[in-house]
Amino acid sequence: MSTHPHVHKTSERPAAYQQEIYSKGLKGIKPRFSFDVTQWGSMAKEILPASAWGYVHGNAGTRETYENNRKSFKKWAIVPNRLVKFDKVDLTTKVLGLELNNPLIIAPVGVLQIFHEDKEGGVAKAGGNVNVPYTLSTAAASSIEEAAEASGDGLRFFQLYWPSRGHDDITISMLKRAKAAGYRALFVTLDTYILGWRPDDENHAYNPFLRPDAIGVEIGFSDPVFRSKFKQMTGKQVEEDMSNAARTWSQIVFPGVSNGWEDLDFLKQHWDGPIVLKGIQTVADAKKAVSAGVQGIVVSNHGGRQVDGCIASLEMLPEIADAVGDKIDVLFDSGITCGADIVKALALGAKAVLVGRPYVYGLAFGGQDGVEHVLKSLLGELDLSLQLSGVPSVNKKHLNRDILRRVE
Ligand SMILES: Cc1cc2nc3c(=O)[nH]c(=O)nc-3n(C[C@H](O)[C@H](O)[C@H](O)COP(=O)(O)O)c2cc1C
Numbered sequence: 283m284s285t286h287p288h289v290h291k292t293s294e295r296p297a298a299y300q301q302e303i304y305s306k307g308l309k310g311i312k313p314r315f316s317f318d319v320t321q322w323g324s325m326a327k328e329i330l331p332a333s334a335w336g337y338v339h340g341n342a343g344t345r346e347t348y349e350n351n352r353k354s355f356k357k358w359a360i361v362p363n364r365l366v367k368f369d370k371v372d373l374t375t376k377v378l379g380l381e382l383n384n385p386l387i388i389a390p391v392g393v394l395q396i397f398h399e400d401k402e403g404g405v406a407k408a409g410g411n412v413n414v415p416y417t418l419s420t421a422a423a424s425s426i427e428e429a430a431e432a433s434g435d436g437l438r439f440f441q442l443y444w445p446s447r448g449h450d451d452i453t454i455s456m457l458k459r460a461k462a463a464g465y466r467a468l469f470v471t472l473d474t475y476i477l478g479w480r481p482d483d484e485n486h487a488y489n490p491f492l493r494p495d496a497i498g499v500e501i502g503f504s505d506p507v508f509r510s511k512f513k514q515m516t517g518k519q520v521e522e523d524m525s526n527a528a529r530t531w532s533q534i535v536f537p538g539v540s541n542g543w544e545d546l547d548f549l550k551q552h553w554d555g556p557i558v559l560k561g562i563q564t565v566a567d568a569k570k571a572v573s574a575g576v577q578g579i580v581v582s583n584h585g586g587r588q589v590d591g592c593i594a595s596l597e598m599l600p601e602i603a604d605a606v607g608d609k610i611d612v613l614f615d616s617g618i619t620c621g622a623d624i625v626k627a628l629a630l631g632a633k634a635v636l637v638g639r640p641y642v643y644g645l646a647f648g649g650q651d652g653v654e655h656v657l658k659s660l661l662g663e664l665d666l667s668l669q670l671s672g673v674p675s676v677n678k679k680h681l682n683r684d685i686l687r688r689v690e
């Protein structure tokens with residue numbers, strides 16, 4: 283595992299985004315995008331076709347898990363400290379053996395072409411420009427190599443939708459490609475071996491993975507092993523029978539059945555680098571992750587998109603962090619909308635957080651620039667919130683539960 287820090291593009295603290303905006307204001311230049319995080323969704327909704335909006339904003343069942351995620355942040359309130367003298371907040375954190383400038387990671391989201399032509403490459407570039415690692419989804423609308431090229435010297439991770447063991451050859455092929463293309467960690471998503479019950483998508487009869495233009499299956503269509511397997515099965519190239527090929531790929535990466543803990547040895551054999559299990563929700567599973575010898579977990583319920591009626595991901599975070607936080611890197615996602623939410627998740631034990639929908643909204647309303655705006659806004663607010671709460675760094679010795687009060 284390499285411990286080289288990635289390229290540090292800017293020495294400016296994230297809060298400087300605010301000064302930049304005010305300086306431009308003096309010259310009569312108004313900001314291009316709203317700073318009101320509650321508006322980002324509606325700005326995206328105005329632009330997107332109803333099916334695409336339904337897909338990104340949609341959730342499992344009655345949306346209860348999603349709402350629980352949102353409510354869980356309001357059950358904690360920040361309690362600031364006074365007369366704490368320090369220069370600026372140190373936002374750096376060491377995760378998976380990598381020095382991150384910021385405790386923020388771009389969550390893997392599939393089929394970004396639906397939202398903007400800048401798609402995966404634009405998001406990866408935005409991340410690189412603001413020192414936020416990018417995670418490429420297996421369900422991407424760009425190939426592993428294409429996204430890597432766009433990402434350039436930006437830090438990037440690969441998210442695996444893990445085929446059943448009968449397709450180990452395809453899994454190995456994806457892992458090899460990701461390694462060769464410079465992805466530094468493997469995020470294995472455990473909660474989505476099939477898509478959840480999603481009324482928004484069902485109402486639009488819309489599965490972004492099974493579009494006639496086959497834009498969400500790029501990683502499969504560009505995979506030499508999948509291509510030759512498909513040829514063997516059907517006698518055809520994928521381009522000659524796109525809908526059949528897309529369905530076949532989708533059944534491989536969403537097989538409907540989970541692999542088991544015992545199968546993780548296989549991934550460890552074929553991935554030379556850190557492995558993170560995404561979708562952990564119990565202390566028992568977190569402990570199994572430690573025993574399995576992986577480097578990290580993401581405490582996540584997939585943003586409320588998979589199982590309805592679930593506990594908020596944030597509710598589970600403290601006990602999971604207490605149980606395994608000193609042994610592996612505990613990351614978090616599901617429901618983060620603003621800088622203060624990031625403060626809370628970090629204080630409750632996460633070393634870094636992933637965000638999904640906020641940046642997808644940014645992509646929809648502003649392409650790469652919109653994503654940059656969202657990431658800079660989240661980081662800017664995080665920076666100022668900590669400065670104004672008397673918290674000099676995101677290190678656990680400064681940022682921990684002492685800064686929060688439970689306020690049911
Ligand atoms: C439109 C959409 C597509 C997603 N696609 C993937 C994916 O391909 N792989 C994955 O591991 N997670 C996927 N996720 C889940 C995110 O990685 C993340 O867990 C979730 O969005 C976090 O919640 P948040 O949106 O509230 O930040 C997707 C989420 C959304 C909203």
Ligand SMILES: O=C(O)C(=O)c1ccccc1
Binds near residue numbers: 421474477490
């Ligand atoms: O929508 C999702 O949550 C998801 O994981 C996904 C992404 C792309 C295609 C299908 C499912």
